[in-house]
C-alpha cells in the first residue's frame with residue numbers, strides 16, 4: 001500500500017482538520033473584536049465529505065486526526081460527527097482542540113467514544129477578568145468547569161496557553177503550579193501573527209527560551225523525552241503529577257520531524273501552518289473525483305511539503321501571514 005512520504009522522508013501520519021470557521025469567542029490573538037467574515041455554509045466541507053477525506057488519508061497511512069476550528073463544538077452535531085469518524089477502523093486516535101465554553105454537557109458522551117483520546121483545552125488566564133479581556137467573552141466560569149470535568153474524566157487533557165506579552169506572562173508560574181496536583185499537561189504556545197489582519201501588535205516575542213527562563217525562576221525542570229513528532233518540548237517537575245510543555249510555534253524548531261498536514265473547513269489542503277494553501281479538495285471532490293483520484297492527489301501533494309515553516313512562509317503567494325487561526329485550524 002502506498003504511504004504518504006514527503007521529499008524529506010517524513011511520514012505523514014497526522015491530519016488536522018478544521019470542522020468550521022465559526023467561533024463563539026473572539027480571542028485577541030486570533031481574530032479582530034468584530035470577528036472575521038465567515039464563509040457561506042455551502043462552502044464548508046460537509047461531515048460526509050470530511051469522513052471521506054479522512055478515510056482516504058487513513059488508507060494512505062494517516063493514523064490520527066485532530067479536530068479543530070474555529071470552535072468545533074459550534075458546528076451543529078459535531079458529537080454525531082465524532083461518532084461517525086469512530087467507525088473508521090484505520091483511525092487510531094481522534095483528538096480535539098476546543099475552547100471548552102460549549103462542551104461540559106457533552107463530556108460523558110465523548111468519554112464513551114473509544115477513539116477519542118486527547119482533548120486540548122485552550123485557557124489563557126486563570127483570572128476571570130483577564131480571560132474576558134483576552135477572549136472578549138465572559139465565559140471563564142464555564143471554561144473552568146469544563147477543565148475540572150475533563151480533569152476527572154478518562155480523557156487525556158492538555159491545556160493550551162498562548163503566551164501573550166502584556167497580558168498573561170505573569171501567570172506562567174500559576175499555570176505551572178496547577179501541575180502539582182492535577183494530572184494535566186500544560187503547554188505554553190509561542191504567539192504567532194495569525195490574528196485576522198494585524199489587530200494585535202505583539203510588544204515582545206515570548207520565545208521558548210524566554211518562557212522556559214520564566215518557569216525556571218520558580219521551578220527546577222527536567223526535560224522529558226517526547227515522541228519524535230511532538231509539537232512541544234516537554235518537562236517534568238519533581239513531585240508534580242502533571243507535566244509542562246512549550247510549543248515553539250513561531251520559532252519553528254520542530255519542523256524536521258513534522259508528520260502533519262492540514263485541511264481547512266473549506267477543504268483547502270495545507271502542508272504547513274505557514275503555507276497559504278496548496279489545493280482545494282472540496283472542489284475536487286464536488287467535481288466527482290474518485291477515491292483513487294484522491295489518493296493519487298494526496299501522494300503528489302505531500303511531495304511539495306516544504307522543509308520547514310520559514311520556507312513555507314517565504315513561498316507564500318498571498319503575502320505575509322495574517323489570516324486568522326480560526327480559518328486555518330490551529
Ligand code: SAM
Pocket residue numbers: 023029030068069070071072097098099120121122160161162189190191192193194195249325326329330
Ligand atoms: N477554538 C478552539 C480553541 O481555541 O481551542 C480551536 C481552534 S484554535 C485556532 C486552536 C489553537 O490555536 C488554540 O489553542 C489557540 O489558542 C491557538 N491559537 C490561535 N491563534 C493563535 C496565534 N495567533 N498564535 C498562537 N496560537 C494561536
Ligand code: SF4
Pocket residue numbers: 023024025026027030031069070071099122325326
Ligand atoms: Fe475561537 Fe479558538 Fe480563535 Fe479563540 S483561538 S477565537 S476560541 S478559534
